[in-house]
Each structure stands twice: as structure tokens, then as C-alpha cells.
Amino acid sequence: xxxxxxxxxxxxxKLDAGSSASGGATPSEPLPRDYIRHGSLDxxxxxxxxxxxxxxxxxxxxxxxxxxxxxxxxxxLSRSGRKTLVAPxxxxxxxxxxxxxxxxxxxxxxxxxxxxxxxxxxxxCGVADSGTIVLHHSAAEGRRVISLLPDWHLCIxxxxxxxxTLPEYFDCCTEIPALVxxxxxxxxxxDIEMTRIKGVxxxxxxxxxxxxxxxxxxxx
Amino acid sequence: xxxNTGFRPEAWSQARRFVKLYRDAEAVVxxxxxxxxxxxxxxxxxxxxxxxxxxxxxxxxxxxxVYELSEFLIDQLQVEDVGSYFPHRVTYHASCHGLxxxxxxxxxxxxxxNVRGMELVPLPHLERCCGFGGTFSVKNGDVSSAMLAVKLxxxxxxxxxxxxxxxNSCLMHLGGAMHRQFxxxxxxxxxxxxxxxxxxxxxxLG
Amino acid sequence: xxxxxQPILPPQQAKSWLARGPVLDPALAPPFPQAALPMLRDPQxxxxxxxxxxxxxxxxxxxxxxKPDWQALRASASRIRDEALEHLAAYLEQFEEQxxxxxxxxxxxxDAAEARAIILGILREENASEVIKIKTMTxxxxxxxxxxxxxxxxxxxxxxxxxxxxxGELEPSHIVVPALHVNRSQVREIFASSxxxxxxSDDPQALTAAARxxxxxxxxxxxTAISGANFLIAETGAxxxxxxxxxxxxxxxxxxxLITLAGIEKVLPRxxxxxxxxxxxxxxxxxxxxxPYTSLWTGVTxxxxxxxxxxVLLDNGRSAIRARARERQTxxxxxxxxxxxxxxxxxxxxxxxxxxxxxxxxxxxxxxxxTGMQHAQSLPFAxxxxxxxxxxxxxxxxxxxxxxxxxxxxxxxxxxxxxRFFDPMYLGLRAANVLFSRAWLFHAAQWMGRLGMGVFTRxxxxxxxxxxIGAKWTQTRDLRGLPQQTFHSWWKQRKQESR
Numbered sequence: 001x002x003x004x005x006x007x008x009x010x011x012x013x014k015l016d017a018g019s020s021a022s023g024g025a026t027p028s029e030p031l032p033r034d035y036i037r038h039g040s041l042d043x044x045x046x047x048x049x050x051x052x053x054x055x056x057x058x059x060x061x062x063x064x065x066x067x068x069x070x071x072x073x074x075x076x077l078s079r080s081g082r083k084t085l086v087a088p089x090x091x092x093x094x095x096x097x098x099x100x101x102x103x104x105x106x107x108x109x110x111x112x113x114x115x116x117x118x119x120x121x122x123x124x125c126g127v128a129d130s131g132t133i134v135l136h137h138s139a140a141e142g143r144r145v146i147s148l149l150p151d152w153h154l155c156i157x158x159x160x161x162x163x164x165t166l167p168e169y170f171d172c173c174t175e176i177p178a179l180v181x182x183x184x185x186x187x188x189x190x191d192i193e194m195t196r197i198k199g200v201x202x203x204x205x206x207x208x209x210x211x212x213x214x215x216x217x218x219x220x
Numbered sequence: 221x222x223x224n225t226g227f228r229p230e231a232w233s234q235a236r237r238f239v240k241l242y243r244d245a246e247a248v249v250x251x252x253x254x255x256x257x258x259x260x261x262x263x264x265x266x267x268x269x270x271x272x273x274x275x276x277x278x279x280x281x282x283x284x285x286v287y288e289l290s291e292f293l294i295d296q297l298q299v300e301d302v303g304s305y306f307p308h309r310v311t312y313h314a315s316c317h318g319l320x321x322x323x324x325x326x327x328x329x330x331x332x333x334n335v336r337g338m339e340l341v342p343l344p345h346l347e348r349c350c351g352f353g354g355t356f357s358v359k360n361g362d363v364s365s366a367m368l369a370v371k372l373x374x375x376x377x378x379x380x381x382x383x384x385x386x387x388n389s390c391l392m393h394l395g396g397a398m399h400r401q402f403x404x405x406x407x408x409x410x411x412x413x414x415x416x417x418x419x420x421x422x423x424x425l426g
Numbered sequence: 427x428x429x430x431x432q433p434i435l436p437p438q439q440a441k442s443w444l445a446r447g448p449v450l451d452p453a454l455a456p457p458f459p460q461a462a463l464p465m466l467r468d469p470q471x472x473x474x475x476x477x478x479x480x481x482x483x484x485x486x487x488x489x490x491x492x493k494p495d496w497q498a499l500r501a502s503a504s505r506i507r508d509e510a511l512e513h514l515a516a517y518l519e520q521f522e523e524q525x526x527x528x529x530x531x532x533x534x535x536x537d538a539a540e541a542r543a544i545i546l547g548i549l550r551e552e553n554a555s556e557v558i559k560i561k562t563m564t565x566x567x568x569x570x571x572x573x574x575x576x577x578x579x580x581x582x583x584x585x586x587x588x589x590x591x592x593x594g595e596l597e598p599s600h601i602v603v604p605a606l607h608v609n610r611s612q613v614r615e616i617f618a619s620s621x622x623x624x625x626x627s628d629d630p631q632a633l634t635a636a637a638r639x640x641x642x643x644x645x646x647x648x649x650t651a652i653s654g655a656n657f658l659i660a661e662t663g664a665x666x667x668x669x670x671x672x673x674x675x676x677x678x679x680x681x682x683x684l685i686t687l688a689g690i691e692k693v694l695p696r697x698x699x700x701x702x703x704x705x706x707x708x709x710x711x712x713x714x715x716x717x718p719y720t721s722l723w724t725g726v727t728x729x730x731x732x733x734x735x736x737x738v739l740l741d742n743g744r745s746a747i748r749a750r751a752r753e754r755q756t757x758x759x760x761x762x763x764x765x766x767x768x769x770x771x772x773x774x775x776x777x778x779x780x781x782x783x784x785x786x787x788x789x790x791x792x793x794x795x796x797t798g799m800q801h802a803q804s805l806p807f808a809x810x811x812x813x814x815x816x817x818x819x820x821x822x823x824x825x826x827x828x829x830x831x832x833x834x835x836x837x838x839x840x841x842x843x844x845x846r847f848f849d850p851m852y853l854g855l856r857a858a859n860v861l862f863s864r865a866w867l868f869h870a871a872q873w874m875g876r877l878g879m880g881v882f883t884r885x886x887x888x889x890x891x892x893x894x895i896g897a898k899w900t901q902t903r904d905l906r907g908l909p910q911q912t913f914h915s916w917w918k919q920r921k922q923e924s925r
Binding site: 114144176184 | 502505515540701714716730
């Protein structure tokens with residue numbers, strides 16, 4: 001038996017032997033779930049809360065109507081001063097504003113991505129309670145590396161994709177994804193004298209465009 | 221004390237004695253929240269370990285009649301004013317066992333608010349442990365002293381003449397340091413304040 | 427000429443044996459009272475610890491107050507963890523099956539030595555001479571870094587605090603904010619000398635930028651990473667890592683090979699259990715509604731992230747803890763650090779006094795148990811039993827209850843030894859118990875006590891100094907001498923007078 005298989009057997013045996021010791025509650029009683037599962041805000045209030053939380057994390061948030069999305073993206077990009085941008089190959093083509101150097105990720109080299117100034121992605125959903133953007137890394141959200149290396153991340157979040165509570169997000173996951181990244185603001189540290197410093201690794205700048213009115217999001 | 225510091229078999233005999241002595245009492249009122257917490261939280265486990273069914277039963281019947289002083293006055297006698305008179309500036313320290321073990325809540329404050337002549341000054345960081353901790357005060361005497369120093373800073377900052385509490389352990393610890401340092405404050409148990417009247421004012425030792 | 431970083435301890439103590447720095451190996455660390463003393467005498471340390479814990483506690487308190495279902499979340503989290511621990515074998519097997527199906531390689535390690543060997547084995551297979559690492563307490567528990575360094579593998583820590591500690595050759599003192607005992611000028615010294623940045627300022631922004639720059643190429647170039655895990659999801663074989671800085675995402679995404687080390691108790695039954703745990707963790711650990719980045723991955727995803735994934739499941743004493751009814755709840759711990767942030771003992775001593783990578787209240791119960799109660803026997807006594815740790819623990823571990831139980835275990839161990847006859851505490855407590863057993867003994871003891879104590883009692887009725895263990899009381903406190911009249915005799919007298 002290989003060492004690790006021997007260890008496996010030993011550990012599982014010990015665990016089975018120790019099962020007679022029951023801690024506090026008996027497992028046969030149903031697990032209490034008295035915490036808040038569903039939110040109480042309407043769509044507008046939800047979106048407003050999401051935006052408020054995002055801004056608390058110093059993310060820049062703009063709102064626009066669906067028909068103005070491409071325009072808003074172009075405006076954000078211009079204001080940012082970024083030139084070379086990476087985008088997943090599943091984003092709508094209208095999002096790729098003209099006048100910028102777009103690298104579409106179909107398996108780009110890490111070094112190429114490292115030289116991009118910014119990244120544009122969709123997302124799976126937003127959780128208003130904590131201002132969290134959830135990425136399931138689908139075709140329109142892209143591989144994990146592209147929303148990690150560039151310093152500036154522009155994320156498109158449709159209002160219809162916003163849920164209020166974290167349990168509501170889990171309710172949306174009819175299929176559990178293999179890869180998930182939850183983003184709640186740009187990276188930060190408080191390791192030096194508890195002074196919060198933004199931007200250690202990962203994008204130091206997070207911009208979100210919240211698209212209001214019903215639209216086709218990546219989350220159905 | 222024994223149970224809390226690891227001497228469980230010794231604690232059994234004390235627990236047994238407690239039940240034997242008091243099982244016929246109408247009420248057992250204890251002016252010490254740590255003792256009551258021991259009886260409520262730890263005795264059940266001790267009796268389980270002892271394995272004596274009769275004692276366990278007697279204990280279970282007795283324990284609802286065991287009260288901490290402020291609980292007895294407020295919950296059982298429904299009394300918040302016992303006619304006390306204590307014309308001094310006082311601050312109240314919430315002992316950990318009373319605060320977290322017994323959830324005394326605002327009972328002490330209700331009683332203190334009715335003491336005539338007394339000025340009650342709030343204590344900063346009320347919930348912070350004074351550092352007594354039973355045998356901890358000597359087994360970890362240095363850390364206990366450090367915690368005491370920090371607590372004393374808060375207590376002295378109130379400018380009170382007296383610091384009171386529902387536990388003599390905390391008072392011994394705080395009062396012992398006040399006496400050592402010739403600080404302008406003394407400790408006094410809340411029972412003494414409540415018993416103090418114009419005719420027979422509280423006698424404060426030391 | 428290089429400028430050595432300032433030692434944390436004051437210069438005059440550098441000559442003592444403590445100059446080697448704190449020992450975080452429970453088998454070697456001095457007992458808590460001894461280890462705590464130099465910490466208590468270090469005003470900078472006490473100030474830093476108080477400041478750090480105050481900041482996190484204030485943030486936590488605000489967020490807890492805004493959450494009306496906080497207690498309901500705690501109740502569910504505690505039961506979820508109990509459920510996982512109850513059926514741990516089954517959930518681990520489910521995790522293994524699911525993870526392996528997605529291309530993960532699952533290893534099992536009974537103890538620290540096995541885990542280290544497995545990890546080194548994988549590194550050798552990969553011909554890896556360097557690794558980047560995300561902070562993991564579990565790797566510190568098994569003393570992985572020195573082992574790998576000795577085997578010729580360069581380990582690069584990537585958490586800011588861990589870099590500070592690694593480059594400064596310091597030891598962590600907190601499980602979430604490990605460098606909280608270090609202030610900015612100390613960090614500046616460390617970075618300036620090890621990164622060759624003579625003009626570096628001590629502004630935290632500049633220091634952070636220096637760290638970012640220092641690590642960037644390492645992230646991009648080093649093909650092997652080691653991580654820990656916050657949660658293992660049995661349902662899907664996924665692993666979740668919770669972080670703030672982004673170094674986690676770097677290590678989990680860029681390299682070719684990822685090795686994850688996880689204690690077997692990290693399992694959650696279902697993906698959706700995260701809806702409870704994630705709401706509690708960040709609020710408890712850093713006082714945020716959600717930490718900046720949480721990453722979850724399942725085995726290997728072609729084209730995205732490491733194409734080789736190994737996970738090492740570690741026992742190292744956990745199965746033994748699980749087998750004990752009262753102590754099993756120790757394993758619910760999600761390593762949030764809320765207990766040590768709230769602990770009034772930790773506030774004065776910092777983490778190094780605990781002689782373990784797990785300090786504070788959780789360390790006081792976990793460390794001795796992980797050693798099978800063979801070491802760290804002073805830790806269960808390093809508490810005043812104030813109970814605030816239990817109050818803040820997101821998974822409701824009744825730490826005071828376990829502390830008391832462990833004290834009984836340690837005391838029982840000592841009963842068999844002759845040394846107990848020389849321990850004044852032991853003798854005193856045994857004697858007291860005898861005296862409490864009979865009323866006449868008790869009264870006799872009070873009478874004798876008054877005589878005996880009288881020797882030490884001054885005219886004002888107070889005792890200023892006591893011998894032996896009593897000296898630890900009188901070092902800072904007077905003790906009121908026994909009153910002239912006992913309550914019993916006063917009560918009897920009063921009843922007689924009222925007739």
C-alpha cells in the first residue's frame with residue numbers, strides 16, 4: 001500500500017471509531033436556517049444598495065440604459081486613459097469600443113495579458129448586501145487570469161443580475177460552477193499598523209457599469 | 221475554584237455538600253455571580269460525572285431556587301428600591317460571570333439607580349475583564365496584573381470614590397491594587413451599598 | 427553596509443535566551459507565564475496589539491449590529507460544522523471522489539512529517555526549486571517552510587504580513603493579521619535592507635507598493651504554488667480560499683502546479699453552506715461585510731489555471747480531537763481570529779506568548795489537543811475565563827468550557843507525578859477541599875487562618891506581602907486580612923440581640 005493510501009485508511013478508521021462521540025446537537029434534528037434568506041428591497045432599491053456598497057469600496061460606478069451601454073463603455077475607457085485592453089471572446093462585439101487596442105482572449109499568453117492596461121468583462125451576478133461581483137468565468141466573463149493581471153477592471157452588471165442577499169445568489173446557482181471568483185472591491189491590506197491600503201495585487205481599480213432596465217444578462 | 225482550575229474530583233465533594241446542605245431551602249441567595257454561574261453551568265456536568273441519580277435529581281430540583289442577589293431582588297421579590305442611602309460617587313464594574321454567565325443585564329443598574337444620594341458614574345469598557353480569573357490571578361500573576369493595570373486606568377478615570385460589583389473576587393483584586401497604590405478609591409460590594417441607610421451607613425473596611 | 431532590522435525585544439533583553447525570538451513550537455516553547463513576561467514589559471507591543479485588536483473589533487461590532495440575523499447565522503454555522511464533523515469520513519470520501527473526477531490528485535497525511543514528505547515529493551517530481559506560497563496556518567503548523575528550505579527549495583511567501591515576517595525573520599503573532607506587532611518603521615527597515623531600497627519611506631502606501639513590485643515577477647515566473655484552504659466542499663470537490671490582497675488569486679491562477687494543504691476538518695457538506703460561512707467569516711475576521719477576493723476552484727479546468735492540482739488532507743491530531751465529545755467543537759473553528767481580537771489576555775501579551783502558530787483563545791484549546799495533551803499544558807490556564815471569546819465566536823465554540831475540561835486533563839496528568847508534592851497550588855487546593863468538607867473543619871480553619879494570617883497582617887488590617895504562590899498576588903495587590911468576626915457569628919449575634 002502506498003504511504004498515502006495507508007494514511008487514508010488509518011485516518012478513515014480513526015474517524016469511524018470516533019463517531020460514537022456526538023458533540024452538541026444530534027444530527028437527526030433538522031439544521032436550523034433562521035437567518036435571512038430573501039431580501040425585501042424592490043429592483044430599484046436593490047440596484048441603489050449595490051451601487052452604494054460598490055462605492056464604499058472605492059469602486060467607480062456609472063449607470064446607463066441598455067441602449068447606451070456601448071457609449072458608456074467607450075466613455076469609461078476614454079476617461080481611464082487605458083489603451084491596451086483584454087476582453088473574453090464571449091463579450092458582445094458592440095462592447096469593444098473603437099480606438100483601443102483590443103486583445104481578445106482565446107488563450108492569450110500570460111505575458112501579453114500582463115502588458116494590457118485594462119480588462120472588460122461581464123459577470124454572473126451582483127450581491128447588493130456586500131457589494132459583491134460574482135464571476136463564474138463563462139465565455140463573456142473570461143478566464144481568471146484576464147481579470148487578475150491588468151490594473152483596471154471594467155465590469156458590466158445588469159440590474160436584473162443583482163440579488164440582495166448572499167443566500168439568493170446560491171439559489172440562482174442551478175448548476176454549481178467549477179470556478180468562481182467573488183470580488184468585493186479592489187484588493188486591500190491592513191497588515192501595516194491596520195492602515196487600509198488599496199491595491200496590493202490584482203486590479204487596483206474596479207469600475208462597474210450598472211445597466212438598468214430588463215436586459216439579457218449572462219444569468220437567466 | 222476547584223472545578224475551574226482542573227481539580228474535578230475535589231469539586232464533586234463540594235457540589236455534593238452544597239446539595240445536601242441546601243436541598244430544603246426555600247431560596248439560596250448568593251451575593252456572588254461567579255458562584256451562581258458555577259452552580260448553574262458546571263454543577264450539572266459534575267453531577268453527571270458523579271453518576272449519582274438521586275443527587276442529580278435533588279440538584280435539578282434545587283437549582284431553580286438558587287439566585288444571585290440582584291436576580292432575587294428584582295425577579296423574585298420584584299423590588300428595585302430597598303431604601304438605600306449611600307451619598308457617594310460610585311462606579312459599577314460588571315463581573316464577567318454576571319455579565320456573560322448569568323446575563324444580569326440591567327438588574328444591577330436598576331438597583332443602583334434607586335440608591336438615594338448616590339451619583340453613579342459609567343465605567344468605560346464596562347465589559348472588559350478585570351483580570352482576576354480565580355487561580356489565574358496567581359498562576360498567571362503577571363498577566364493578571366497587566367490586565368488589572370489597564371482596568372484600573374478605566375476605573376480611576378471615573379473619579380468615583382467607590383467601585384462596586386456583585387462579585388467579591390473582582391473587588392478583592394481591584395481593591396487590593398487600590399490599597400497598594402494609595403489610590404483615592406475603595407471597593408465595596410453592592411450588597412453593602414444596598415444595605416446602607418442614613419441610620420446605619422455602610423461600614424467600609426480599610 | 428546592510429542595516430539589520432530592529433529587534434522587537436528591548437536591547438537589554440537581547441542577551442537572554444529569549445533573544446532567539448519567540449518559539450512557536452509547542453514542544454519547545456516555555457510555559458505561558460514565562461513567555462508572557464517579556465511581552466508584558468514591551469510597551470510598543472502592547473500598544474500595537476491593543477490598537478490592532480481595537481480597530482478590528484470596532485469594525486466587527488458595527489457590522490454585527492447591522493445584521494439582525496447574526497445569532498441565527500451563528501446557530502446555523504455551528505450546526506453545519508457539527509454536521510460536517512459528525513459525518514467527516516463520508517464527506518471526506520465524497521470530496522475526494524468529486525475532486526479526483528475533475529482531475530485533482532488527493533493525498534492523505536496522518537501527521538506533519540507525512541504531509542511535509544508528500545509536498546516535497548511533489549516538488550521533486552516537478553523539479554521545483556522555488557515555490558510561491560499563500561499564507562496558510564496549516565503549513566506553519568507542520569513547519570513546512572524550514573523543511574523545504576533545508577531540502578533546497580526556496581519558498582516565497584506572498585502575503586504582505588508573511589513577507590514582512592519572512593524577510594525580517596520574525597514570528598507571526600496573530601492568525602489573521604500576523605504582523606500586527608510590527609510597526610511601519612520596522613517594516614521599512616526590513617524592506618529597505620532586503621529589497622535594497624535605501625530611500626524607501628515608511629508610508630504604508632509606499633511599503634505596499636514595494637511589496638507589489640517585489641512579487642510581481644515571482645507570480646509570473648514561478649510555476650509552482652502552495653496554498654491552504656478555508657473550506658473544502660464535499661458536494662462538488664471544490665476548494666475555497668478567502669483573501670484580501672490578490673496574492674491568493676495570483677498563486678491559484680498563474681502557476682502550472684498547485685499544491686493545497688488542508689486540515690481534514692475544513693469540510694463543508696454543500697456549496698450552499700457558504701451562504702452562511704461567508705457572511706460570518708469576513709465580519710468576524712476583518713470587520714468587513716465581505717473580504718475583497720474569494721476564489722473557488724474544482725480540480726483542474728483545462729485552459730484556466732494550474733493544470734496540475736494536488737491536495738493534501740492532513741490529520742495531525744484532528745481525528746483524536748473529534749473523538750472526544752466535549753472537545754469536538756474545537757474543530758468547528760474557521761480561523762477568523764475574532765476570539766483573540768476580543769481576548770483581554772491576548773490584548774496584553776500578543777500572540778508569541780502562546781508558543782504556537784495558533785495563539786489566543788482558540789490556540790489555548792487547539793494547540794495542546796493537537797499534541798495529544800503532551801505539550802502546551804500551560805495554555806488552558808492562560809485565561810481568566812471571562813467568556814468573551816465564546817460570545818464572538820461565529821461557530822459558537824464554547825471555549826471556556828473546553829478550557830476547564832483541558833485543565834482537568836492536565837491536572838489529572840499531574841496527579842501521577844511526585845512533583846505535585848512540591849507544588850503549593852496543588853497542595854493548597856487539595857487542603858482547601860478537605861477543609862470545605864466539614865463545617866467544624868471549616869470553622870477551625872477560619873480560626874487558625876486568622877492566627878496564621880495574623881503574622882502577615884499589618885495594623886491597618888491589610889496584608890502587604892505573602893510567601894510562595896501568595897507572592898504572585900501581593901506583587902501588585904494588598905490583601906485584606908480576615909475580619910475579626912465571621913458572618914456566621916455576626917448573624918448568630920444579631921439574632922440573639924434582636925430577641
